[in-house]
Amino acid sequence: MKQTISYVILLALAFTSLGQELEVASIFTDHMVLQREKEVPVWGKSAPREKVTVSFAGQTLKTKAGKDGRWMVRLSPMKASLEGRDLVVSGRQEVVISDVLVGEVWICSGQSNMQFNANKSPEVRGLIPYAQNIRTFEVTRTVGLQEQEKVIGQWQEIHPSSAVAFSFAYFLQELAEVPVGIVLTAWGSSSIEAWMPRSMTGEVPHFKTIMEEFDADTATAKRVQEIVAKGKSRTGKEDVFLRRQPNILYNAMMHPLIPFANRGLVWCQGERNTRYLSGMPEVDEKNWFHRVCGMEEYGDVLKKWVQTYRQRWADEQMHFLVVMLPGFGKGTEAKKEIDPESPTEPSWAWMRESQSKVLELPNTSLINTIDLGEALDIHPADKLPIGQRGALLAAKRALNLKVPADGPVMQKVEQREGQLVVYFDDANRLKTTNGRKPSGFWIADESKNWVEAQAKIEGNRVVLSATEIGSPKYVRYAFAGKPKVNLVNEYGLPVYPFRTDDGEWGQ
Template sequence: MVLQREQPVPVWGVATPSEEITVGFAGQIKSVIADKSGKWMVKLDPLTTSTVGREMLITGKSKIVLSDILVGEVWICSGQSNMQFPVAAVPEVKGLIPFMKNIRSFEVGRTVSLEESEDVIGEWSTEHPSSAVAFGFAYFLEELSDIPVGIIHSSWGSSSLEAWMPRNMGSELPYFKEIMDEFDGDKATQERIAQILESPTKWSNQDDIFLRRQPNILYNAMIKPLVPFANRGLVWYQGERNTRYLSGVPEVTEENWFHRVAGMKEYGSVLKEWMLRYREEWQNDEMNLLVVMLPGYGKGTEKKTDIDPEDPTEESWAWIRESQLQVLDLPYTAVANTIDLGDKTNIHPTDKLPVGQRLALLAAVNTLGGDRLVTGPMMLDVQEKGSELVVHFSNAKGLKTSDGKAPSGFWLADEAGDWKRAEARLEGESIVLSSEGISQPKYIRYAFAGMPKVNLVNELELPAYPFRTDSFEH
């Protein structure tokens, strides 16, 4: 395995009540007496990076030896199907396998539990993580830092944010309490879950979908048992399940019961509460969160599936991207911009290699130190100049377009909110916008569409982040 460096490292287990347990690793020896229920925990003092595999010796009435333990950076990679998306389906990522070094992985078995579990299905391995995004991230992070990387991969396709939420978040989020109250009162669902879990045969696809689209019970089985394993943070690639409605928790029918989740506009505030709750669980206020922005996609919501993927007024994924960016309100967070990636018709795009690269850049600088540029241009402020608006950016060194053409993806609106495509030109590290149809432009939307055509990048070829300066509902 890999143990997290530069943090206290909990080691815990179960023994006979009042049994003395001693843990030895890397020159440290820690002892503890098991409590009356047999539970025990020690915390190793912060460890320094090690690429040499060493043994941990745990002794009591019996002896356990854990071997080939490295010390480096540990990250949990979680989410839904685009995090689960396999290495084998992305040739560019698969091609990295022969060159990997000092990467360890722990694949969390996909199951559910009606109660918070203490045990987890899985084991540490010297194999690469099965997830293309998680492996790409680990590979490039190790390459950038020359520090071992341990990935705990815990994801499940089509799961909502609510699936990964602790039950007691209902006290902070009334809508989630309502969802859990409904879940608790649904005896048929409880019985079906129990029957699936007790079945001696492999689950059917229908059973699999039924389990992973429930609230809370993925957290119980696939996250809670990982606590308090020391880690640097969480890489989160999820949100698609929460895009079916622009706003609100919909009333649902038997056919679409799995849509009982927060809408795109609420997602951001819920995501922030969720991350604060995870930090509380790990008792680590500096636990990092790296969010993968949802990439380009050309379909809309349940209200209107067929949309113009470039129109900034449609109910598109633009709204959940805006919500995802709200996590930047919290310290120790970053968002990997993927607005130039994706597939108009396929919710599972294969361009996963740059996702891993961008996440690794963020992790290397934000958590390991350094001053290199690691994000694309972000809107700083807007200046009015007659019939033009001038946008100033941060992270804009070497601002240019990737194809040498005029910047694209900008729209302007007047006071009434009548949106028109903007003419855009580069001026140093700024963009000047105008539109023939608007004499007094007031508002801007950039890359604010399902799958906008964008080409604005900085010197590292990192794309500019989507933004809007208006407060219109659509």
């Protein structure tokens, strides 16, 4: 009798397995864009050991699903194409994904300034009538307590709702003259920790602490599950509760995208991690969401985050475009009201310096926004230059196009009698945007008492002096919350912020 029951159970399980319908990963839908010039993984699930064939653009690849029903093939690198073609996946059933283009695919991620709607930015909104050959997969904002296999969303023949993502796509499409596909996965007020896979606990100590606390907090896990179960009927307060948690955004909004082929990722995030200069504070019920790294630690965490994503995508060439935090006139929790032009206040200047650490890695770029932003508005509308500058950097660094993309970067500083001379890279025809003398420079001697400098342009250099300082030694440029800056190169690209002193961090 027991043997008969066992046989019936095994037979039922076998039929259940064979009944698994052929599926393609959820990122593959009609109207999608595939990445050109790279191998393109196509993957999914089927019945165990099922033979699967994938056909697209003259390529036909065959594979066999594993015991768990998972299968994958890799299309060979393809040229860009505006022709909408069918991607056909066949086994016991057939799945046809129609109107598939080949071009440039970029992921755009981050928090509220990436989510910021294109219609709220007049300059970006003005591009809408002229946009062409841009498609978007907008990831539905949700969370998962474990890494998810399926992402919620679909490809559409429209521009991204995000002002930054749309302006980036618009100018990249113009520069590359190929279709552009944007995968938009962003959620306001999310920290970098929200987009970190659990595996990073092994190399980021503060994240290990956060996740240990999260795991021990069964009440939070239960509440997360209850809110997710409500779907679109969740309240605004519940929405905030979800998006300010660690790790669980990654699980649902980023992990299911891997290993979808792309050229790179545009990262517009950091505001959430600016509340403290350094360290992870003790928090209470009112400010629980501040349990994140501070500005000093952010740069090293960002580097590890980039490296982790590249490992997960198995793509060391994946380019990361980091959006520098723009001008903003507020400080930290310890000192909220600051002088927005002072080079010594606890301002976003320190986060910008931390963000610049990403440039220590290959295939990275930092989009300079030091001339943008609003002193009292953390969500400024001037998003078009961000996308435009990002597109230029992507075209030059990732696509190897010959375009002017780099703003001047400090190369060295020489001491003269009573003066400092600053030399720059990419500084042909230095000029100011308002015809006045360069602003935003501060100098100091050994005492580290900073004084606003008198600056003048000499060719591709800037000469600095101040009557109060006889022997200047150090310089800080645009190193403030909301500095007044006007120095650009011949292409109108602003000079990157910098400081030459090696004093204690945050002072």
